[in-house]
Amino acid sequence: MPKIVRPDDCQPAKTVWYDRKKYITINFLVQNPKDVQVDYQDTKIILSCKDVDDNNIYNEIEFYARVYKNDSREKVGDRTINVLIRKVKDNVAWPRLTKDTAKPAWLSVDFDNWRDWEHEEEDGMAEYEQYVDMLNEMKNKGEPPSMDDLDDLVSIKQK
DSSP, X not given: OOOOOOOSSEXXXXXXXXXXXXXXXXXXXXXXXXXXXXXXXXXXXXXXXXXXXXXXXXXXEEBSSOEEEEEEEEEEOSSEEEEEEEESXXXXXXXXXXXXXXXXXXXXXXXXXXXXXXXXXXHHHHXXXXXXXXXXXXXXXXXXXXXXXXXXXXXXXXX
């Protein structure tokens, strides 16, 4: 893929991202994107396209950590360019998307899709332990209730 050159008259796309165990998802919010070019590298991504008004859009993001450039994909929609990027280190949370601690004004966390997955396994274990406790309580409640009155229902159905 040819190297993407930053246009002189360009602006960044508003961008939201969220973290998962194995992947980072980035959504570039561009109305009717066209001429979309994405350059995946081990340490950064470059996006270049035009929006509905023919404005040049250019985003360059230096990642917090390394990624697999060959295991990354984009999907172009009517209002977004969705990018899925595979992390080199699975199960390691990224505290931010960029290597630099200063956050660009056009970048924000996608809180609608954010999940604190680091503690999911612990939460699942707690839920499992609660379920086991409930089952043990049910066992320790003594004799089950008498169901002799159900015999009357059976005899009525047989008639």
